[in-house]
Amino acid sequence: MKITPLLLNLALSPLLLSCGTETEPVAPAEILRPVRTLEVEPTVTKATREFPAVVDAASSANLSFRVSGIVNEMLFKEGEKVKKGEVIAKLDQTDARIELKSSQASYETARSNFQRGKKLVGPGHISQSDFDKLNAQYATAEAQLAATRQSLNYTVLHASFDGRIARRFVERHEEVTPQTQIVTLQDISTLTIQINVPESIMLRTRKKTQVHSYFVKFDAIAEQRFPLKLKEAAISADEENQTYEVTFTMPRVKGYTILPGISAVVVIETESSAEDNGAIFHVPASSVLEDMQGRYVYVVEALAESDTNPETSKSGVGVIQRRTITTGELDARGLLISSGLKQGDHVLTAGMSQAQPDMKVRWNPGTKP
Template sequence: MLMEAPDTHGVRNFPARIDANRKAELAFRVPGKVQELLVKEGDPVTEGQDVAKLDLTDFQIVVNDRQATFDNANKNFNRAKKLIEEGHISKVDYDRLEREFKNAGAALETARQDLEYTSLKAPFAGSIAKRHIERFEEVEAKQTVLSLQDVTVLVVKFDVPEAIIRDIRADRTRTGEGRDRVKFFATFENLPGQQFPLSFREAATRADPKTQTFEITFTMEQVAEATILPGMTATVTADLTALGEIGIVFTVPVSAVVGDYKLDPRVWTVDEQSMTVKPQEVKVGRMLGDNIEVLEGLEAGNRIVTAGTPFLVEGMKVTLMPTSEQAEPRADDPKQ
């Protein structure tokens, strides 16, 4: 495999998608008729605020019924405690009354909890993105009633090719979290001439099977002068020139990297004049599917072996496979 330097540096633009930092589909935990819808689409809400309520009539009836059952079971059980001490009831009857008391208590607690569930509350501060039902509708448990989103911080997602995701990862590995050399900015059509800084959140380690690109995610603060909403588009601009200062990062098959007797990673490089191999120590980075990053130890123009590496020894002659120019050990090599 021939190591080639990718031409990925310079200023690059990427189409991006905007999403909310936090999203939630709000639903009641119990079924019933919606008695009150307390918010409209676009309304701001605070954490814990009531946003919808069910008709609690039937739930209150159940609570009252189970309260009466519990009170009766509690009275019978308290009487049984005295009677068993005096020897007037059997242990079997006592155990039955105790069991009825505990079951009645559990049933009452469940009914009270269901009554509380008739009030739907916002789990975090945000705004109502969509209202899915109307007042007086019958809803099932876990049926989406409202969509809530937090847009004080926005998520910016875009796709980059393999070479760029590799270099960005290497930049973060070498400089450390929060000290990236490359700065990313978002721009919007309705805000000409303005750039908004982005903060790195995460990057996918598996490529999209259709596009062979990697999704990368950044965050940005909401724009005060013009609200940016999920579903909008942006252009992300990055000056990748600084990546050239940290050296080239190569991606090689995992099979190309082996450990020496100290378990330090190395690859086998090929001298193309003599077609012999020698070990080369390398510094590796992250796994990318079946590949691994090589951060140090290789240069553009190096040729490495990617198959049969555990069986190589220094000075062994190899040949190139015609289909992929992969070096492989020669069958007539006396060092095998």
């Protein structure tokens, strides 16, 4: 058979085409392993302490007369309400009124002599020294009149604030002196409660990282407690027992008669997300690894390009890093981590055996405990 040039060209053309159009190999796309992480938050630690306490009035005063005398009137009984300025008790005013009349007469005489002398000293009918004596007598009489008026006012005892008569110490017809207590007036619209806190606890209560809640409970009111407000805390310790006095306030409780002197228990609840050396965390025990260098976890950190990559913007791309940690006790919350982590770290919780530092992974950073 004779092969023509046309047939030869047709037979060789596929070989020639294959030799002239070789394609370059395509690199396989990088496959990112999806991982699960846990975003850590500081662990909140709670503590409750109780302190014995006694209820007291927000304001309390022992009222006394400022002059001596015989009690003529006692206008309120124990437990009764009084308003500021109301008369609580009166002394017999007979002697005080007599003294006032005498002082008034002496004042009128001295004033008259002073006015007459004032007219005579100018023309020289009396000497300047005589006029000065009249002036001094007038001033003395005026002061004496003011004093006797004040003494008369002091025979009336007024309430210094709104409150209740807690105690009555005297009755009518009793003789009293300025030091004699007449009544105890208390304002119990707001109650105060004091406790003594040891030095070791006082140091902890001053930590800014702690949140405190204060309550009070009473034996006679079962299964109930009432919120307190911190009023003040002493900054110097009691010399005898080395404790600090802390005072709380509470409003009146409707439906209950809580009076000064009643025993109580103050409950202080603290919540803290930090210890002395920093924040603490809890992670699953299975996420903690250990080798010759110690215990560690893997954390996933976001890559900057993952924010703009449309193919990975949903799940994100991150890189694995190793973190050396210090661990504590294991409890229901997980294994305590006292150092090596910070708030917001994303700890790898699965596939740790296949992980290694600087390895890129696909992840969802939204998972929280």
